[in-house]
Amino acid sequence: MTPRTTAILSALAEEQQGLLERLQQPRRVTRAGRDFWLGDLHGQPVVLALSRIGKVAAATTATTLIEAFGVQRLVFTGVAGGVGPDVRVGDVVVASEFVQHDMDASPIFPRYQIPLYDRERFACDVDLSALLSGAVRAGGYTLHQGLIASGDRFVSAAEESRLLQEALAAAGHAPLAVEMEGAAVAQVCFDYGIPFAAMRTISDRADDTAHVDFPKFVTEVASRYALAIIEEFVRGLNTMHPT
Ligand code: ADE
Numbered sequence: 001m002t003p004r005t006t007a008i009l010s011a012l013a014e015e016q017q018g019l020l021e022r023l024q025q026p027r028r029v030t031r032a033g034r035d036f037w038l039g040d041l042h043g044q045p046v047v048l049a050l051s052r053i054g055k056v057a058a059a060t061t062a063t064t065l066i067e068a069f070g071v072q073r074l075v076f077t078g079v080a081g082g083v084g085p086d087v088r089v090g091d092v093v094v095a096s097e098f099v100q101h102d103m104d105a106s107p108i109f110p111r112y113q114i115p116l117y118d119r120e121r122f123a124c125d126v127d128l129s130a131l132l133s134g135a136v137r138a139g140g141y142t143l144h145q146g147l148i149a150s151g152d153r154f155v156s157a158a159e160e161s162r163l164l165q166e167a168l169a170a171a172g173h174a175p176l177a178v179e180m181e182g183a184a185v186a187q188v189c190f191d192y193g194i195p196f197a198a199m200r201t202i203s204d205r206a207d208d209t210a211h212v213d214f215p216k217f218v219t220e221v222a223s224r225y226a227l228a229i230i231e232e233f234v235r236g237l238n239t240m241h242p243t
C-alpha cells in the first residue's frame with residue numbers, strides 16, 4: 001500500500017517542538033520561505049509545518065503541503081479565544097466547520113459568503129475529526145465540537161467580541177472560538193478535496209485580558225496539550241490507515 005502522508009500543521013513553534021523531538025528520520029526541506037519537516041511519527045509518514053499567523057500565511061503553508069509534499073490529509077493544532085458561553089481556558093475545541101468572521105463582500109454577496117463558492121462555511125472531515133475528538137477525550141480534556149470563526153484580528157476586547165458574535169448570530173453563526181487561520185486552511189483543503197481536521201486549545205476568552213492570558217498559556221500549557229493529543233491521534237491513524 002502507498003503510504004499516505006499526514007500534514008501536521010501547528011500554529012505555534014512551542015506546539016511543534018515536542019513532535020519534532022519525536023520525529024524519526026527527520027529531514028528538513030525549505031519551500032516558500034518555510035521549513036517543512038518530513039519523517040515518521042509512530043509509524044506514520046508525516047510532514048510537520050508551522051502555519052504562521054493569519055489567513056493568507058496559513059493558506060500558503062497548506063497549499064505548499066498539498067502541492068509540493070503531496071500530503072493526503074491535514075490536521076491543525078493551535079490555540080484560540082473562547083467565545084461560546086461555556087468554553088473555558090484550558091478546554092479544547094475540535095472544529096466541525098469554519099466561517100470567516102471578517103469576510104464581507106456585501107452588498108454584492110451576502111455577508112460572510114465566500115465569493116464564488118456559494119457558501120459561508122467549510123466543513124471538516126467527519127472521520128478525521130472523530131479521531132481527533134477521541135484523542136482529546138483520551139487525554140481527559142474537556143471537549144467541545146462545533147463552529148470556529150477565523151479572521152485576521154486578535155480579538156482582545158469584550159466589546160469587540162460581543163459585536164463580532166452579534167453580527168455572526170444575525171446570519172445564523174454561533175462560533176465556539178475565534179482564531180486567525182483555520183477557515184483559510186479549510187478552504188484550501190476544500191479546493192483540493194483533502195480531508196481536514198482542526199483542534200484549538202482555549203488560551204483566553206477573547207476579552208480585555210486576552211493579551212495577558214494568551215502568551216502565558218502558550219508557553220505554559222499549549223505545547224503539552226498539542227503533543228499529547230496529536231501523538232494519540234497519530235496512533236489512531238495506524239488503525240484507520242495502516243501503512
Ligand atoms: N488565538 C488565541 N486567542 C485569540 C484571540 N483572542 N483572537 C484571535 N485569535 C486568537
